[in-house]
Each structure stands twice: as C-alpha cells, then as structure tokens.
Amino acid sequence: MRFTNKNEIKIIPSIYTVLVAIFVTNIFVNLELMGSDEPINFSHYVPNIVVVILAIYVHRVGQAFDFDSDGETLNLKNNGVFFSKFMEYRVKKAEFPKRKLGKYRFSDYFFYSALTIYISSRRRRGFKKYTFNTTFLTRKKKKGMLSSLDKILEKSKATA
CATH class of the missing domain: 1.20.5 (Single alpha-helices involved in coiled-coils or other helix-helix interfaces)
Structure with missing residues (x-):
C-alpha cells in the first residue's frame, strides 16, 4: 500500500x-x-x-510523509514542505526489507501524531529506532498504514 x-x-x-x-x-x-x-x-x-x-x-509538524509497503521493502520518508519543490531538506527516510521490522508504535495526540518503527539488525543488538511525523495524514490513511504494518508483522512472525 x-x-x-x-x-x-x-x-x-x-x-x-x-x-x-x-x-x-x-x-x-x-x-x-x-x-x-x-x-x-x-x-x-x-x-x-x-x-x-x-x-x-x-x-515542526508541517512535513510531507510517504509510506510504501509494496514489494519486498518497506519505505518511509519525511521531507520538509516549504522548499520541497526546489530541494529536499529535513529528510528522514528508512528503506529496509519487511522481515527486519521488529515492532512499531503509533502515537496520536490531538495536535501531533508520529510513527516510531524499530528495525532489527544482525550486526547490532536490539533495535534501531526511527520516528516519522504523520500529523497531516488523514485518519483513513493512518488506519490503512497501521493495518499494513500489522500484516507485515504477522507475516514475518509466521515465517520466523
């Protein structure tokens, strides 16, 4: 999705x-x-x-958010808005195989919402943490994103 x-x-x-x-x-x-x-x-x-x-x-919260779970990788990206047509700034991105998704946490407050993902690594102990601003996503898109992440976690735990 x-x-x-x-x-x-x-x-x-x-x-x-x-x-x-x-x-x-x-x-x-x-x-x-x-x-x-x-x-x-x-x-x-x-x-x-x-x-x-x-x-x-x-x-702080005015950031573009892109989520792509099609294919074998999971892509998440935050980018600034004001100069985004000319250059990429305030970029935060994560691109990794779906099997490495360890867990996620979604925080939704009245004026701010964020998605925190934890990626497992074979080289490091524990998880690497990424936080993405999802404030301007619609409620329907947030629910779809969370259901997609749940499916990815279920599939990775079933194969493990």
Whole structure:
C-alpha cells in the first residue's frame, strides 16, 4: 500500500505566509506606538509571541510523509514542505526489507501524531529506532498504514 499526504500539506506555505504577515504587521504597529506618547505594555508583544510559537509548531509538524509497503521493502520518508519543490531538506527516510521490522508504535495526540518503527539488525543488538511525523495524514490513511504494518508483522512472525 502507498500513502502520502501531499494533498493535505499544500496549505502549509499559505500558513507560513499568513503568520509572517501578522508578525510584520504587529511589528509596525508596535513601532508606531513607540513614536506616540502611549506607553508600550507587555500585552503589545503577546501577538508576536503567539505567532512565533505557532510558526515553530507549523515548522515542526508541517512535513510531507510517504509510506510504501509494496514489494519486498518497506519505505518511509519525511521531507520538509516549504522548499520541497526546489530541494529536499529535513529528510528522514528508512528503506529496509519487511522481515527486519521488529515492532512499531503509533502515537496520536490531538495536535501531533508520529510513527516510531524499530528495525532489527544482525550486526547490532536490539533495535534501531526511527520516528516519522504523520500529523497531516488523514485518519483513513493512518488506519490503512497501521493495518499494513500489522500484516507485515504477522507475516514475518509466521515465517520466523
């Protein structure tokens, strides 16, 4: 099965643009207030603080996610969104045979969801851990991905 969130993340660059516009507008408002006789309070800076926190959140979770379990290998990939048409940045990928999938854990919170996979290795003891951001996957795609991972685990345990 193949899943991607390319359609869902198309809104991320627009959100960046709106947040930058709000930030710059509030900076100009604060500069105008500095020129007047009115004292500047902390409450004048609160909108910029909120916008910076939102921008950090959007930057953190706004990632493209690709999942491919067709064939003999399992491919998972996270990539940044904003400059993704020009270059790959913030890339995290894992490509490995399905038999090496040891276990997985899916964390789904209200504002963030992540898939953590554990890959077994013959050279190292234990598992190698990869975490992928799946926040902008739809609920239907998340369920399909988890059922695909369950099938892979069942098949690998049956052959072992």
